[in-house]
Amino acid sequence: MSTAQTGSKNVIWDWLTTVDHKKIGILYLAGGAFFFVLGGIEAILMRIQLMFPEFTFLGAQTFNELLTMHGTTMIFLAAMPLLFGFMNFIIPLQIGARDVAFPFLNALGFWLFLFGGLLLNVSWFTGGAPDAGWTAYVPLSSESAGQGLDYYLLGLQVSGLGTLIGGINFLVTVINMRAPGMSMMRMPLFTWSSFVASMLILFAFPALTIGLLLLMLERLFGGQFFAVDFGGNVIIWQHLFWIFGHPEVYILILPAFGIFSEVIPTFAKKRLFGYSAMVFATLIIGFLGFMVWAHHMFTVGMGPVANAIFAVATMAIAVPTGIKIFNWLLTLWGGRIRFTTANLWALGFIPSFVMGGVTGVMLAVSAANYQFHDTYFVVAHFHYVIIGGVVFGLFAGAYFWWPKMFGYRLNETMGKWFFWLFLIGFHLTFFVQHFLGLLGMQRRVASYLEGQGFGDMNFVSTMGAFLMSIAFIIFLISIFTSKKNTENVNDPWDGRSLEWTTTSPPLHYNYPQTPLVRGLDAFWLEKYEGDGRMKAAEPLGDIHMPNPTILPIVISLGLTIASFGFIYLVYWLIFVGLGITFGAMFIRSVKEDHGHHIPVDEIKRDLEEG
Amino acid sequence: MSEHVDPTAPLQGEPSKSTERKLRKEARVQIVSYFLMIFMTSLAFFSIASDAVDSSFAIPFIVIVGAVQVVMQLYVFMHMGEKGTGWINTMIWSGILIAALTVGALMFLIGIVKY
Numbered sequence: 001m002s003t004a005q006t007g008s009k010n011v012i013w014d015w016l017t018t019v020d021h022k023k024i025g026i027l028y029l030a031g032g033a034f035f036f037v038l039g040g041i042e043a044i045l046m047r048i049q050l051m052f053p054e055f056t057f058l059g060a061q062t063f064n065e066l067l068t069m070h071g072t073t074m075i076f077l078a079a080m081p082l083l084f085g086f087m088n089f090i091i092p093l094q095i096g097a098r099d100v101a102f103p104f105l106n107a108l109g110f111w112l113f114l115f116g117g118l119l120l121n122v123s124w125f126t127g128g129a130p131d132a133g134w135t136a137y138v139p140l141s142s143e144s145a146g147q148g149l150d151y152y153l154l155g156l157q158v159s160g161l162g163t164l165i166g167g168i169n170f171l172v173t174v175i176n177m178r179a180p181g182m183s184m185m186r187m188p189l190f191t192w193s194s195f196v197a198s199m200l201i202l203f204a205f206p207a208l209t210i211g212l213l214l215l216m217l218e219r220l221f222g223g224q225f226f227a228v229d230f231g232g233n234v235i236i237w238q239h240l241f242w243i244f245g246h247p248e249v250y251i252l253i254l255p256a257f258g259i260f261s262e263v264i265p266t267f268a269k270k271r272l273f274g275y276s277a278m279v280f281a282t283l284i285i286g287f288l289g290f291m292v293w294a295h296h297m298f299t300v301g302m303g304p305v306a307n308a309i310f311a312v313a314t315m316a317i318a319v320p321t322g323i324k325i326f327n328w329l330l331t332l333w334g335g336r337i338r339f340t341t342a343n344l345w346a347l348g349f350i351p352s353f354v355m356g357g358v359t360g361v362m363l364a365v366s367a368a369n370y371q372f373h374d375t376y377f378v379v380a381h382f383h384y385v386i387i388g389g390v391v392f393g394l395f396a397g398a399y400f401w402w403p404k405m406f407g408y409r410l411n412e413t414m415g416k417w418f419f420w421l422f423l424i425g426f427h428l429t430f431f432v433q434h435f436l437g438l439l440g441m442q443r444r445v446a447s448y449l450e451g452q453g454f455g456d457m458n459f460v461s462t463m464g465a466f467l468m469s470i471a472f473i474i475f476l477i478s479i480f481t482s483k484k485n486t487e488n489v490n491d492p493w494d495g496r497s498l499e500w501t502t503t504s505p506p507l508h509y510n511y512p513q514t515p516l517v518r519g520l521d522a523f524w525l526e527k528y529e530g531d532g533r534m535k536a537a538e539p540l541g542d543i544h545m546p547n548p549t550i551l552p553i554v555i556s557l558g559l560t561i562a563s564f565g566f567i568y569l570v571y572w573l574i575f576v577g578l579g580i581t582f583g584a585m586f587i588r589s590v591k592e593d594h595g596h597h598i599p600v601d602e603i604k605r606d607l608e609e610g
Numbered sequence: 611m612s613e614h615v616d617p618t619a620p621l622q623g624e625p626s627k628s629t630e631r632k633l634r635k636e637a638r639v640q641i642v643s644y645f646l647m648i649f650m651t652s653l654a655f656f657s658i659a660s661d662a663v664d665s666s667f668a669i670p671f672i673v674i675v676g677a678v679q680v681v682m683q684l685y686v687f688m689h690m691g692e693k694g695t696g697w698i699n700t701m702i703w704s705g706i707l708i709a710a711l712t713v714g715a716l717m718f719l720i721g722i723v724k725y
Contacts, residue, residue, distance in 0.1 A: 175697050199701070203708050239716050290708045294719065302719055 017548035019103035020508055024110050025089030026405065031114050032081035038121070039073035040469065042066045047429075047465040050458050053450045063446035064131040065148065069121075071134030072152065075248065076159055077117040079390050083255045084113075084166055086397050087194045089405055091170060093499035093506060094188045096179025096515045101172035103546040104588070109166035111556035116159025119560055123151035133444060135245070138226040138237040142218050147567055153216045154563035158556070160205055160212070167201030170194060179498075180537040181517035185279070188497040188521075189272060192279050193258030196286040197251045203290065204247035211240035220566060235300060242293035250289040252386065254282060256393025257324060260346045263396050264328050266493050267343035268335025271521055274327040281320035281327075288317045298369040307366040314364035321357060325350065340493070341415030345396035348423050349388060356384030359434065374444075377437025383430045395419075395475075403489040407505045411485065414478035421471035428464025432457040496524040501534050509543045512603050543598045554584040643686040650675050 015023060046066050049058040058066070092100055100106050123129045130152035132141035141149050174195045178187070187195075215237065217223035224230035226237055265272045272278060294302060294310040328350060337343070359381040363372055372378060395418075403409045437443075441454050448454045489504040501523050502510060513536035519525045526534055562577025564570070625633065654672045657663045663671050684690045690698060 171701075199704075202701070203705055207712075233720055235720055236716075239719065243712050243716075287704075290712065293712075294715075306719055 014548070016553060017550045019099075019107050019546050019548055021088050021092050021100045021103065021106060022405070022506060022508070022510075024106050025085045025087075027110055028081045028085030028088055028113075031110070031117070032078050032085055035073050035077035035117055036079075036082065039070050039078050040472065042070040042073065044465055044469055046070065047462040049446065050448075051462040052459070053452070053455050054447050058446070060446040061128070061131065064133075064444070065124075065129040067444055068130045068133050068136075068152075069124075072120065072130070072156070073117075074386075075134065075252070076156060076163075077113070077120070079252050079386070079394075080163060081113055081117075082394050083194075083197075083252065083390070084109075084163075086190075086259070086394075086401065087170060087255060088166075090401060090499055091173060091191050091194055092177065093404075093502060093510060094191045094497050095174065095177060095182050096498050096511060096517060097173065097177035098510045098514075098543065099177075099546065100169050101176055102169050104549065104552065105165050105169050107549070108552040108555060109162040109169065111552045112162030112165065112559070113159045115556040115560045116155050116157070116162060119158060119563055120151055120155030123148050123155075126151075135241055136215070136237075137241075138215065138218075138234045139228075141237075142215060142226055150216075150219060150567040153212050153219070154566055157209065157212050157216070158559050158563060160208055161559075162556075163201060164205045164209075167198040167205070170198040171202065174198075179514050179517055182522070185276065186517060186520045186522070188258075189261035189275070189278055189282075190255065190258035193254040193261070193282050196282045197254040200247045200251045200254070200286055200289060204244045204251065207240050208244035208248075211237060211244065214240070216566070220569060235297075238297055238300065239293070242296045243290075246293040246296065247289045249382075249385070250285060252390045253393075254285065256390045256397075257282070259393045259397040259400070260328060260349060262497065263342050263346045263400050264331050265521075266400075266496055267338045267340060267346070268332050269338075269494070270331055270335040271496075271524070272327070273330040273333075274323075275520060277323055278327055281323040284320040285317060288313065288320070292317065295364055295366070295369075298366045299373045311364050311366040315361055318357065318361055325354060325357075340399070341410070341412055341419055342396050342399035342493070344416065344419045345392045345399065348419065349392040349396070352388030352392065352423075352426070353385060356381055356388050359384065372437065374442055375437035376433040376441045376443055379443045380430045380433035380437060383433075387426055387430070395422075400493065401499075403492045404499055404502075404504050404506070407486060407489055408483050409485040409489060409492055411478045411482040414474055414481070418471050418475045418478070421474070422468055425464045425467030425469075425471055428467060429461050430464070432460050436461075491523075496521040498522050498534070507606055509545055509598055509603075512543075512607055513540055514538050540600060540603065542600050543603065544595055545598060546595045547593055549588075549593070551584045551588050555581050555588075558582075558584060639686065643682055647679060647682060650679055 015027065018024060018027075045058060046063060049055055049063055051057075088100070088106065092098065121129075126147060128146050128148045130136070130141075130144070130148040132144050132149060132152075136149065136152060141152075174187070174191060184192075214223065214225045218225055218227070224232050226232045226234050228234060261272055261278060292310055292314045294306060295314045298307050298310070328346075332347075339347075359377070363369055363378065363381055399410055399415055436454055436457050439453060441448060441452070448458070490502075491500040493500075498515060498517070499506075501515065515522070515534035516537040518530075518535070523534065526532055558577045558580030560577070561580065562574050565573030565575075565577055654675045657671060658668055684702065689695070690702070
């Protein structure tokens with residue numbers, strides 16, 4: 001155990017070996033943003049193809065590959081990692097911890113996600129991406145020619161492992177690492193909702209793992225789980241996928257709800273209305289999220305009894321969600337509202353998400369669902385909840401926490417242009433799709449005919465998509481042009497929770513002294529009932545921190561190599577890959593690594609400079 | 611200064627009288643439970659091998675024996691009944707609840723009603 005500072009001078013090596021939750025958070029954000037842009041380009045290509053009837057911009061096979069990769073990329077590789085980025089960066093700060101519970105596993109989770117995502121996208125260059133939709137229903141997926149679906153299976157298996165590891169890590173962090181005085185019912189709502197989302201990850205991802213494993217055995221090793229002529233059952237895949245898939249959408253939306261619950265009280269200058277009701281509603285949503293998966297399968301033929309049960313369970317979720325919406329509205333009620341960009345996203349979220357929620361209840365009516373199923377009505381619904389909820393939440397979080405994470409504030413004027421153009425573009429794109437669906441346009445079709453009456457609305461939809469892209473480009477530019485806004489970054493919004501008591505960006509050990517939490521909205525309490533500074537829960541002393549390590553990348557790389565071996569059934573490659581992975585795990589197990597201490601003199605030096 | 615404790619370091623000093631009594635009792639419970647577990651495993655095996663249990667009740671019978679063993683494993687050998695395990699209990703039992711509900715529903719939905 002050394003007391004020396006072990007951080008490397010080489011910047012690239014430093015990022016590759018980091019176990020610091022803040023750096024891993026930024027890596028998650030960068031990786032997620034890369035895949036977000038990739039998924040966005042795929043969406044734009046599809047919208048161009050659908051701009052005119054019988055347009056020949058793309059072939060049907062390419063269109064199928066694009067729609068599959070758009071869905072898979074946006075859910076697994078963009079939305080979830082971007083949320084993980086915020087969770088990684090913010091949760092330890094909000095609970096007054098110096099790192100997550102398992103820093104090594106945290107790094108491992110990130111690299112598994114990145115390698116899994118890259119593995120999936122390699123399929124574009126090896127003869128065709130997966131083409132069976134992001135749901136990969138059998139027998140379409142089990143019979144799909146080429147290696148595309150194999151990349152889907154292995155890529156998601158590797159990145160899914162990373163997500164599961166990340167979820168467990170957040171659970172243990174929240175339970176074990178809270179600062180003195182930070183009881184569960186004093187935790188900020190972003191931490192609470194991320195905690196519940198992590199529970200959902202823990203219970204939902206095993207179902208996906210099993211489904212992917214069965215499909216892998218079927219495709220690569222001649223298994224017969226889904227082959228009807230050998231006594232298999234194709235419906236099992238749909239059940240397994242949606243037992244995972246429905247909680248997955250709550251894994252996405254709950255942390256976004258948490259972000260809004262931080263942003264709205266801050267900019268309304270009021271404490272969150274009904275804190276305990278919000279926590280309770282989050283838990284109820286998490287529980288009910290597991291009881292409704294079959295509402296994706298109303299037309300499969302489960303029978304009227306099963307359909308009715310799942311329809312009623314689905315409608316029940318509107319109750320806790322409604323509690324949340326009303327609590328946000330009542331937080332705003334009578335508040336001193338500031339219309340910053342972060343708050344605009346939160347305010348734009350409320351009506352947009354409610355529209356998605358209303359179509360959700362419509363879809364839950366199982367009799368009407370026979371009409372809506374697999375039409376653009378469904379496409380409009382889930383884009384309203386995922387963009388209007390999750391993506392708006394990500395942008396709100398980005399504008400809200402950017403000063404804390406990067407030490408400069410994003411330009412507000414450009415931010416407002418970004419918000420309004422994106423909001424208008426979003427509604428243009430997806431509002432008309434409700435009517436396209438009701439007119440009978442099916443989802444996932446590569447084209448439509450002249451006389452079907454879909455032309456005008458598809459054209460409007462594509463124009464809206466262009467507007468969203470322009471808006472997003474403004475955001476990307478503002479990241480680089482705002483770098484000089486470095487004044488007033490420590491607590492720019494008059495914050496309420498612990499993360500605003502640190503420097504911006506925070507010191508790599510976060511808190512020189514662990515703070516003592518005296519109530520809900522800990523920082524706000526000290527501002528109005530204390531002297532405006534957190535009380536310390538410990539004397540100034542040496543701080544113990546984990547050592548950086550390269551092993552997470554080696555473990556992930558080994559699994560990626562083994563995945564190529566499975567995809568092309570090259571047995572020696574499987575052994576080499578798994579050998580690398582297990583070798584690295586063995587080294588991790590036997591090598592003693594107790595971390596290092598930051599001496600108290602260095603902390604005092606940091607405090608004087610900051 | 612908060613010294614980082616090496617978790618693999620050997621313990622110092624002697625246990626107190628009451629701790630020693632508790633440890634002896636604990637050891638007795640562990641050994642009895644161990645033989646009980648072996649008994650239940652062989653019970654499951656021999657009840658099927660010898661046709662002692664009626665074939666219509668065979669699967670429910672070994673599932674019940676298995677469930678008892680799972681609970682004993684969790685509470686005796688993995689110490690889930692001790693202090694400070696509230697969150698572990700919450701998570702394990704909500705996981706079991708969700709898994710049981712989904713597996714049960716799934717079996718009915720794909721039409722398995724006979725054992």
